[in-house]
Amino acid sequence: MTTLREALLDPTGAVEGQDDSTLSARPVTLKGLTVGLLDNTKPNAMHLLDEIAADLERDYGVATFKRYVKDYFGTPIKDELFQQIVNEVDVVITAVGDCGSCSAATVADGILFERAGIPTVSITSDSFAMSGQAMADVQGFPGFRFAMVEHPMASLDAAQIRGRADDIMPEVLRILGVTEEA
Numbered sequence: 052m053t054t055l056r057e058a059l060l061d062p063t064g065a066v067e068g069q070d071d072s073t074l075s076a077r078p079v080t081l082k083g084l085t086v087g088l089l090d091n092t093k094p095n096a097m098h099l100l101d102e103i104a105a106d107l108e109r110d111y112g113v114a115t116f117k118r119y120v121k122d123y124f125g126t127p128i129k130d131e132l133f134q135q136i137v138n139e140v141d142v143v144i145t146a147v148g149d150c151g152s153c154s155a156a157t158v159a160d161g162i163l164f165e166r167a168g169i170p171t172v173s174i175t176s177d178s179f180a181m182s183g184q185a186m187a188d189v190q191g192f193p194g195f196r197f198a199m200v201e202h203p204m205a206s207l208d209a210a211q212i213r214g215r216a217d218d219i220m221p222e223v224l225r226i227l228g229v230t231e232e233a
Contacts, residue, residue, distance in 0.1 A: 077228025
């Protein structure tokens with residue numbers, strides 16, 4: 052019996068740098084750093100990022116947050132915005148992948164930032180972990196770790212979003228390699 056295996060194609064069309072699966076240097080501390088918050092336009096993405104930012108400012112001494120918004124959730128970040136972010140921040144947190152294409156794009160964005168030397172946390176919902184992992188595999192970065200919040204995100208109220216932020220903070224810090232509080 053012959054088994055056919057199809058190649059998984061990268062829907063982003065990206066090929067440059069696909070062999071680089073090295074994480075950028077981790078900061079150990081966030082004190083005094085500038086953190087970029089990349090909203091992929093999904094409902095509640097920026098609300099979740101704002102809750103995470105509040106914790107990072109209060110407990111870890113982040114100096115500045117810069118907020119950015121992608122033009123479309125289902126594709127990787129456009130080069131102009133990508134370059135702007137790379138030039139302006141020390142760390143990126145991007146959210147939230149809560150469907151198949153946006154989870155893949157959120158992970159693809161994180162990998163792009165990592166390859167540019169910016170420590171990044173990509174956040175997807177747990178229901179779409181397979182989509183995120185498939186993109187990491189296709190991008191040649193199977194060890195790329197991303198954080199997952201409980202699905203769903205879009206329909207949550209402020210208290211529920213705060214709860215998701217509380218739940219995900221240890222993973223955000225672990226991915227960034229942060230060990231010191233402010």
